[in-house]
Amino acid sequence: MSKPVETDSFLGNFGRTFITAFQTVGAMTLLQLRIFRSLLAIKNFDYDESVTQLFKIGVRSLPVVIATAAFVGALMVVASGNFVRATGATTLIGWAAGTAVFSEVGPILIGLMFSGRVGANNTAELGTMVVTNQIDALRVLGINPIGYLIVPRFMAMIVMLFFLTAIGDLFALTGGAITCRAVLGIDMRIYWQGILDSNLLSEFIMGLVKAIFFGGAIAIVSCHWGLQVTGGARGVGRAVNDSVVTSAIAIFMVNFFITVLWT
Template identity: 40%
Template structure:
């Protein structure tokens, strides 16, 4: 393993942050600049949204079921099992639904973007696009960013419902609670700030997933081995950023909403 001095390491990291920031900014600005590659965007929406749908729904469903089951174990000691719907509702809508959906899409699609764009770098397809006068940022990056943000938003909504359904399954069939009471408590406990927070997070997470995947893909070096390395780094970076940024987004929205 080659030794890198702390100064050189810091320079590389600062350069990486700068390059990523430029890519992220350009991906947003390109939304307002022609040409717009709508066909590519729709294709990416299909790959990202419908390709991840089953995994997201299953993940959040069983998470909601596990949350209800664990909550019941504790609440039964105090005779308060009727509030399980409230706990599952708050936990899924505010936190677990958006984060789980983001992590699933990061694992499935951030890696796919990195490997696809990395392969195009290695085979010099990106250089060929530039030679033909096509901007790779507009053609490859912006459609992926727009599609990921858009589809993760709706995946989170569907995932939230499946999480509540998983909690209802456990509460009704395994714990013997009244289904009407569960759904009534789950619905009544939600306020505007809960729903707003739960719907803002996937917009941020989707942007992170797409830009990280595209950045590592376009930064690929070293042939086929570099593609594999970029793919791994993209998944790890996207997942870590989702978890870290979630804390700051939650705190920011709590201050803004006064909750």
């Protein structure tokens, strides 16, 4: 007799999860529209906060991005190394590493690292401001929280992830070159020549376009969950977890659609 109850419970939980996800997407869409509206109202834009966010998000993320990118490039070379040595097509190793780094693996992994570091921190920071009533205090003072807090973060994440991805590409290729020589014993000149001969400009541009959309998605997701915090410190922890998971899903979805549209 307990089977129908368990089935109903499963269906009920599934339905509630679907409705919650739908409501979350709607709330994020509304937040994005409010951000765009604030961007059009230049007078509501806080330039000092924007500079602060550019430094916090960009400069402090650089060591993490460099380390991630270098090992990504090394991994791409190692992964293709056995095939290259077996076939003798050593000139293809630069093409294989460059294509993977520029268009797919590089932007995705850098975006995920960016989400884990910057997105989570942004959610925690905004969530703390919510539970300590700082957001309400801004409204009482007549300051628009979207223009003062959210827009600078939104712009900073887009701009800095764009540049961090470009820098990361350089270090990824460098890490691949070092690994190519140290692990596979292939001359670095063959590796670099393979990249230059492959004409990977389109893949490079696609990776930077992905970085722009990844930055926007991470900003929207992290700001949304930060502003939705309830329940004190425990609520902040839940929001950070939801932010990281949702950002990862958003990154893979955006990556899929851009890849399909680009190719």
